[in-house]
Amino acid sequence: MAGSLKPMELACSEDPWDAAVIGAGPAGSMAARDLAAAGARVLLVDRRAFPRDKVCGGCLNGQALAILRSAGLGDLPWRVGGRALGSFRLGVARRSVRLDLPAGMVVSRSRFDAELVATAVAAGATFLPGIEAEVGAIDGAFRRVRLGRAGNERTVRSRVVLLATGLGSPGLRDGLTPRTRVAAGSRVGAACLIGRGVERYEAGMIHMAVGKVGYVGLVIQDGGALHVAAALDPGECRRLGGPGAAAAEVLAEAGLPALDELTTARWRGTPGLTWRTRPLADERLFILGDAAGYVEPFTGEGIAWALASARAVAGPALDAIERWDVRLVGEWARRHARVVGRRQAICRAAAAVLRRPWLVRVACEVVSALPGSARRLVECLNAPPCFPEMS
Ligand SMILES: Cc1cc2nc3c(=O)[nH]c(=O)nc-3n(C[C@H](O)[C@H](O)[C@H](O)COP(=O)(O)OP(=O)(O)OC[C@H]3O[C@@H](n4cnc5c(N)ncnc54)[C@H](O)[C@@H]3O)c2cc1C
Numbered sequence: 001m002a003g004s005l006k007p008m009e010l011a012c013s014e015d016p017w018d019a020a021v022i023g024a025g026p027a028g029s030m031a032a033r034d035l036a037a038a039g040a041r042v043l044l045v046d047r048r049a050f051p052r053d054k055v056c057g058g059c060l061n062g063q064a065l066a067i068l069r070s071a072g073l074g075d076l077p078w079r080v081g082g083r084a085l086g087s088f089r090l091g092v093a094r095r096s097v098r099l100d101l102p103a104g105m106v107v108s109r110s111r112f113d114a115e116l117v118a119t120a121v122a123a124g125a126t127f128l129p130g131i132e133a134e135v136g137a138i139d140g141a142f143r144r145v146r147l148g149r150a151g152n153e154r155t156v157r158s159r160v161v162l163l164a165t166g167l168g169s170p171g172l173r174d175g176l177t178p179r180t181r182v183a184a185g186s187r188v189g190a191a192c193l194i195g196r197g198v199e200r201y202e203a204g205m206i207h208m209a210v211g212k213v214g215y216v217g218l219v220i221q222d223g224g225a226l227h228v229a230a231a232l233d234p235g236e237c238r239r240l241g242g243p244g245a246a247a248a249e250v251l252a253e254a255g256l257p258a259l260d261e262l263t264t265a266r267w268r269g270t271p272g273l274t275w276r277t278r279p280l281a282d283e284r285l286f287i288l289g290d291a292a293g294y295v296e297p298f299t300g301e302g303i304a305w306a307l308a309s310a311r312a313v314a315g316p317a318l319d320a321i322e323r324w325d326v327r328l329v330g331e332w333a334r335r336h337a338r339v340v341g342r343r344q345a346i347c348r349a350a351a352a353v354l355r356r357p358w359l360v361r362v363a364c365e366v367v368s369a370l371p372g373s374a375r376r377l378v379e380c381l382n383a384p385p386c387f388p389e390m391s
Contacts, residue, residue, distance in 0.1 A: 007128045008147050008154045014126065017043045018321045020145045020158035021125075022133045022171050025054065026303050027289025028164030029116040030071065030310035031317070036124040038314065040321055043156065044117070044125045045147065047132040047170075051114035055191040055268050057217045057229035057300055058112070059085060059206060062103035063343075064304035067311060073119060080111035081222035085204055092210040092360045094255030104206070106219045106227070134171050135161055135285060141324070143284040160320040161285045162313060164306075168271050169291040177282045186272035187214055187296055190243035191229040192265035198226040200257035206300070209254035210360050213237065216250045217300070228262070231273055231296045243267045274351065280336050281329040284320055288313050292336060295344045296351040308339040 011017075021032040024046035032044040046052075060068075060077055068074055085104035090097050121127050128147070136144030142157035165171040167189075169180045201207055203220040214232035221227045230247050237246045244263035251258060276293030280286070289306040312335045316328045353359050 011156050012154050016142050016157040017041050019160050021162045023164035024117050027306035027310045029120045030307050031162050031313055032125040033120040033123045034314040042125040045128045045131050045133045049130045051110040054109040055189050055270050056109045058107050058109050059300040060105045061300055061304055065103055067307040077105045077107050080107055080115050082107040088206045090208050091254035091256045134173050138283050160317050163287045163291050164289045166290045169277050178277050180277045182272035182275040186274040187231040188234045189270035189273050190267050192267045194226040194259055194261045196261055197259050209250050209256045211250035211253035213246050216247045281332040284324055286313050286332050295347040305340045312339045
């Protein structure tokens with residue numbers, strides 16, 4: 001019977017759901033998987049058809065790898081053709097410093113995210129790709145979720161809704177309590193793939209160039225292409241004629257090898273990168289991953305934060321399915337601060353330093369003279385968080 005129904009009708013025929021998860025990036029898929037594995041009836045919805053690409057460097061740090069292991073998914077990055085990363089090279093003002101990484105891998109986001117969705121489905125979640133969703137109003141012991149667009153929409157009900165829609169929190173309708181705010185002067189994200197000239201960039205290493213208009217991260221992916229991801233000042237980007245020209249300027253300023261293809265590559269962009277949503281929960285609604293707020297991605301932590309917040313939300317979400325209690329709003333804020341908030345504070349400080357290339361140059365000199373201090377910072381950013389009830 002299910003096979004003869006269209007996806008949205010299928011979702012309606014199973015109404016009401018225990019949990020509706022909006023957005024199937026790392027945050028949404030991991031949360032859907034944990035809830036389904038705990039016995040909840042879970043609907044996972046994404047507006048894009050899968051596999052889908054994502055503006056991202058695709059680097060998994062030690063924290064992300066540890067969280068995957070804690071979920072029994074330690075082999076997932078290898079299954080999707082991930083490559084190990086052993087070092088990090090920072091280039092600024094024609095000087096460079098190299099650090100060893102305690103752990104790290106680079107993956108293709110389209111393959112990684114599709115595989116994570118597959119694990120959620122294997123755990124029992126129902127996945128609807130290609131369908132936009134929006135958080136709706138409270139309806140008795142449920143929250144409504146609108147599926148599809150005006151003219152072809154359906155409404156389902158769910159005991160709890162998880163919003164994991166990424167940057168900007170799309171899907172959060174006006175009129176709901178949580179509000180998003182982009183930080184003044186926020187940089188925008190941009191990414192592309194380069195096929196030629198990549199031999200000048202060593203594999204197994206994250207190359208990072210810092211300049212006045214932003215910074216650019218480069219890493220060789222599975223298949224040998226060079227993945228380029230950047231955080232750029234939007235005004236300077238326009239003045240220079242686009243992200244390719246801005247990225248080329250950053251590489252030249254930092255002294256990293258030039259890449260002719262940068263200006264002709266197909267770039268994809270994001271809205272402002274540094275922003276936040278507050279509060280992080282409302283009645284029968286929890287917000288996680290980038291949708292909860294984000295800091296410039298210099299340290300490649302976003303996927304770890306998404307996975308960490310997904311694993312941490314499972315406890316409050318299961319409680320909410322059982323019985324809604326207003327105290328869960330504060331409980332989620334505290335948990336989120338514990339697993340993500342402190343690490344974002346470190347990245348906010350790093351982002352402030354990165355806006356001053358002279359300060360980065362000083363930091364490089366300190367790192368060259370005292371490599372132990374940098375090692376400790378890298379270890380701190382890579383340390384796995386602790387999830388008492390999910391271990
Ligand atoms: C330039 C750049 C480089 C980066 N490099 C790295 C890196 O190297 N390492 C790292 O760890 N992090 C990196 N990040 C950050 C990382 O990409 C994000 O933190 C991570 O993807 C967040 O996961 P998420 O699940 O919260 O959101 P996303 O991965 O953005 O997933 C959100 C999903 O929600 C879906 N969606 C949105 N709106 C709706 C809607 N209304 N209805 C249904 N579905 C919807 C989207 O289609 C998407 O699939 C980078 C980010 C940028 C911008």
